Amino acid sequence: MLAKIKSVALKGLEAFDVLVEVDVSNGLPTFNIVGLPDEAVQESKERVRSAIKNSGYEYPMKRITVNLAPAELRKEGSTFDLPIALGILLAIEVIKDKEKADSFYFAGELSLDGAIRRISGALPMAIGLAHQRNNFIVPYENIFEVAIVKNIEPYPVKHLKEAVEFLNGDRTIEPVHKSIEDDLLEDIAFEEDFSDIKGQFQAKRALEIGSAGGHNVVMVGSPGSGKTLLARRVPTILPPLVEKEALEVTQIYSISGLLMEEGFVKRRPFRSPHHTASEAAIIGGGSSPKPGEISLAHNGVLFFDELPEFRRDVLGALRQPMEDGFVSIARVKERTTYPSRFMFIAAMNPCPCGWYGDPVHPCRCSVSEIKRYRARISGPLWDRFDIQVEVPRLLADELIQKTSSEPSKNIRERVINARKIQAERYKNKNIFSNSQLSPRAIKEFIPLREEERSFLSNVSEKLSLTGRGYDRVLKVARTIADLDESENVRLPHIAEAVQYRIDNTI
Numbered sequence: 001m002l003a004k005i006k007s008v009a010l011k012g013l014e015a016f017d018v019l020v021e022v023d024v025s026n027g028l029p030t031f032n033i034v035g036l037p038d039e040a041v042q043e044s045k046e047r048v049r050s051a052i053k054n055s056g057y058e059y060p061m062k063r064i065t066v067n068l069a070p071a072e073l074r075k076e077g078s079t080f081d082l083p084i085a086l087g088i089l090l091a092i093e094v095i096k097d098k099e100k101a102d103s104f105y106f107a108g109e110l111s112l113d114g115a116i117r118r119i120s121g122a123l124p125m126a127i128g129l130a131h132q133r134n135n136f137i138v139p140y141e142n143i144f145e146v147a148i149v150k151n152i153e154p155y156p157v158k159h160l161k162e163a164v165e166f167l168n169g170d171r172t173i174e175p176v177h178k179s180i181e182d183d184l185l186e187d188i189a190f191e192e193d194f195s196d197i198k199g200q201f202q203a204k205r206a207l208e209i210g211s212a213g214g215h216n217v218v219m220v221g222s223p224g225s226g227k228t229l230l231a232r233r234v235p236t237i238l239p240p241l242v243e244k245e246a247l248e249v250t251q252i253y254s255i256s257g258l259l260m261e262e263g264f265v266k267r268r269p270f271r272s273p274h275h276t277a278s279e280a281a282i283i284g285g286g287s288s289p290k291p292g293e294i295s296l297a298h299n300g301v302l303f304f305d306e307l308p309e310f311r312r313d314v315l316g317a318l319r320q321p322m323e324d325g326f327v328s329i330a331r332v333k334e335r336t337t338y339p340s341r342f343m344f345i346a347a348m349n350p351c352p353c354g355w356y357g358d359p360v361h362p363c364r365c366s367v368s369e370i371k372r373y374r375a376r377i378s379g380p381l382w383d384r385f386d387i388q389v390e391v392p393r394l395l396a397d398e399l400i401q402k403t404s405s406e407p408s409k410n411i412r413e414r415v416i417n418a419r420k421i422q423a424e425r426y427k428n429k430n431i432f433s434n435s436q437l438s439p440r441a442i443k444e445f446i447p448l449r450e451e452e453r454s455f456l457s458n459v460s461e462k463l464s465l466t467g468r469g470y471d472r473v474l475k476v477a478r479t480i481a482d483l484d485e486s487e488n489v490r491l492p493h494i495a496e497a498v499q500y501r502i503d504n505t506i
């Protein structure tokens with residue numbers, strides 16, 4: 001008997017239909033699976049066989065051949081356990097309703113006792129199936145991530161036996177739907193707050209502008225100046241995720257197996273990988289490429305503490321995805337793409353010992369040591385930080401100042417307002433923030449009068465700004481004007497923006 005069961009495979013975040021064909025015929029008992037990578041086949045066979053037996057069904061002592069089509073599509077093994085087991089049970093007529101079985105897609109890993117286990121990537125699979133209001137049977141543990149997808153009927157199952165009884169009409173299972181709009185509007189409570197940090201007004205202002213316009217920010221300062229504390233508080237001033245963004249982020253966490261109980265990502269991610277991390281860990285990689293830190297930070301913040309300590313290949317590989325908003329990972333036969341639009345925040349010391357420029361603590365580094373240290377950040381990478389700010393160490397009397405600092409909540413309100421202005425200005429343009437303006441879009445959206453133009457050309461000569469640097473000043477000025485609710489970019493906005501360019505060479 002030949003049976004067919006529908007399932008799904010992923011390439012990156014893209015879903016593809018897979019047909020699981022099962023043939024059970026007379027002959028010496030064998031079990032062959034075609035269309036899976038070798039290493040996955042053996043394990044899958046063991047799980048399927050034990051799960052069928054331990055669910056109380058008779059395992060056929062016959063010749064079993066399973067084909068997962070199309071063969072050329074790369075497939076991860078464990079999600080096909082459930083469709084394979086159901087295919088066998090359909091072929092030997094333990095499952096009787098062929099038509100009903102054909103009206104569902106299935107994905108799930110089996111444990112030896114027949115329980116159905118959580119899989120990675122259930123959300124992108126569901127999104128891929130969502131265009132036709134398909135029925136999708138998923139592991140119970142995955143139901144909350146799948147339930148948020150519109151135009152699909154997701155059914156949760158806990159055990160192979162449940163799935164069989166459901167298909168035979170001996171059990172009812174209701175599809176589960178969940179709307180996340182209200183959850184996203186809920187106020188998120190953070191443990192940290194900008195008001196925890198005294199002083200450092202320029203750095204705070206820089207991070208506010210960065211958050212408002214999606215600009216990359218680099219902070220240069222001695223140890224103990226609070227750079228790391230400042231960076232970690234950026235999520236507290238970012239606007240809440242909108243539904244589309246939350247779905248994008250959740251898909252990446254789904255495929256990485258990092259989703260928590262509640263089933264979707266509510267907060268903007270904040271990722272801070274260690275400087276020893278490999279290129280594959282940061283950019284993405286592996287034999288079937290998994291998202292790296294730059295994708296896990298999508299729609300959120302990627303923070304590199306001690307920027308010059310990161311590996312040269314990692315820093316080099318960052319540039320393209322930073323520019324494109326996605327990363328493309330090439331493997332022998334295929335290319336996998338993941339989104340990677342993040343706000344990049346970096347912190348670094350001004351020199352190897354950390355004290356260059358400090359008013360009290362002497363620096364022990366030679367000029368050539370400092371030059372070598374700073375040269376680890378290439379010009380083009382340095383240029384990609386729209387906002388460059390020095391964060392001086394606070395002296396004791398500044399630290400004990402009684403003046404209270406502004407809470408994150410107030411800053412976030414201004415950031416949200418500035419983002420709204422940008423969303424309105426760029427609607428239908430596929431531009432989400434000022435940081436994404438192309439040179440052409442800068443001309444269109446940041447018209448200058450002669451006054452501003454001549455000021456800026458004077459300044460850029462003095463600061464020897466590159467063309468790219470010039471554009472970056474304008475983009476930051478646009479954000480400062482938005483925070484100011486000013487329709488046009490005026491002199492004071494440009495004057496402030498040029499303050500956020502510092503020379504990384506000495």
Ligand SMILES: [Zn+2]
Pocket residue numbers: 351352353354355356363364365
């Ligand atoms: Zn030094």
